[in-house]
Amino acid sequence: MRILIVSDAWTPQVNGVVTSLQALISQLRGMGHQVKLLSPGDFRSIPCPTYPEIPLVWNLWRVGPAIRAFQPDCVHLATEGPLGWAARRWLKKRNLAFSSAIHTRYPEYVSTRCPLIPLSWGYAYLRHFHRPSQAVLVTTEHLRGEFFARGLRQLKLWRKGVDCSLFKPLPVAGDAQSDPVFLYVGRLAAEKNLDAFLSLDLPGLKRVVGDGPQRHALQQRYPRVEFCGYQHGHALAEAYQQASVLVFPSLTDTYGLVMLEALACGTPVAAFAVRGPLDVLQQGITGYMHEDLGAACRQALQLSREGCAREAAKQSWTVSAHEFLAEQPLLDGELYMPSVLLT
CATH class of the missing domain: 3.40.50.2000 (Glycogen Phosphorylase B;)
Incomplete structure (x- = not known):
């Protein structure tokens, strides 16, 4: 399939969202899928005022043409930032299906940084963004239950993994307690x-x-x-x-x-x-x-x-990628159908 992923979080940012997407894209390409990622690097952006490491895309009118040019079979919105909103708006206007994900507790983060903003506002924001999504991917069963209680629907499980070829024990472990x-x-x-x-x-x-x-x-x-x-x-x-x-x-x-x-x-x-x-x-x-x-x-x-x-060692990115694929709707809402042309 031709899979398009839209994310406001990408390199050179270093966080769990970027790590997850890098591993996912590597696995999907290894399976033979064509994957394109739309990120702030593809557009013009300005630093986030309170978090300059995070770029905010401003020429959002270019998102729709970028989606059309790739001709994807399915689209996944990884983040609820400006790029995610622009892609959501373009897809929704054309009645095209997409999936999305909740990678972070956005309402809690906003309330931590801006205590005057109620937690309920953050969850209203999440509900509004993800409401048209055919599948809202979350990492654990506990989160699925918690977000369901907050009014989110279409919640599907997408567990994360670890690269055990890179992250592995030393051949001989030292004495951890001698100098912790x-x-x-x-x-x-x-x-x-x-x-x-x-x-x-x-x-x-x-x-x-x-x-x-x-x-x-x-x-x-x-x-x-x-x-x-x-x-x-x-x-x-x-x-x-x-x-x-x-x-x-x-x-x-x-x-x-x-x-x-x-x-x-x-x-x-x-x-x-x-x-x-x-x-x-x-x-x-x-x-x-x-x-x-x-x-x-x-x-x-x-x-x-x-x-x-x-x-x-029991958790791999290969299993994670298969779970991701299992919840991807094609643009017409079906699963694993022939390529859908965009107009």
């Missing part, structure tokens, strides 16, 4: 709740891999923490391998791919007992979840690295 390294990987932004981790009194070293709008403030506040910036590929895998525990302090993530990547490298996870960690971790086997994050960190040190890697 507590690692955070991800964006440095308010919604990630970094202070809950960095303020803890823990033995050994705290290391942060990632970047974002809070980096300067956090470095000033926590001078003893090692800030490494973004890491990719083998360098990122090595950061996981060298860590004793991955600390995941977020209270709002829908999933948290970094947890799977860490586990594949044999590194257990410490987190709060909230959605995301609850969907990824097995308490006492691959991680510890506790309302006291410091206690979870210390308990996670006791876990078997071999057990963590063994559990992570």
Whole structure:
């Protein structure tokens, strides 16, 4: 098939949405499908005023012609940003079917950054955006139930995976407790709740891999923490391998791919007992979840690295890609029909 994916999130951004889409596109192309991604790099954009790493496309009138030029069999809207809205508007006007996805807890993120905006407004925004979608893809059964309770419909399961050829344990594991390294990987932004981790009194070293709008403030506040910036590929895998525990302090993530990547490298996870960690971790086997994050960190040190890697190896991107394909409507609303020409 000819598959078009529209996303406001793409490289050089580093986040779970980009990681998921990169893995998906690689798998789909490996299956023989033709995949095109429409991203901010294909258009003119300006930096987001409160988050300059995120580009906002402004010449949105070019989105429709770009869709028509590719002649896709199906279209997937990965994000609810300007590009997603422009593609949605063009498709809906022509009564063409599409799928969409909820990758992040957008309402919670907005409320964290702008406390004056009620959570209910964010969910009204999500309901409006996804209402015409034939299939709204979510990562876990828990999220499907939660979003259904918030009034979203057509919710389908699309589980994420991990690249075990890249993220794998060291041949010989070191003694994690002799000089523990507590690692955070991800964006440095308010919604990630970094202070809950960095303020803890823990033995050994705290290391942060990632970047974002809070980096300067956090470095000033926590001078003893090692800030490494973004890491990719083998360098990122090595950061996981060298860590004793991955600390995941977020209270709002829908999933948290970094947890799977860490586990594949044999590194257990410490987190709060909230959605995301609850969907990824097995308490006492691959991680510890506790309302006291410091206690979870210390308990996670006791876990078997071999057990963590063994559990992570059960999840692959190939299975994830097949789940994605199974929920894709063709533009006329049918599944796996011959190519539909656009006019």
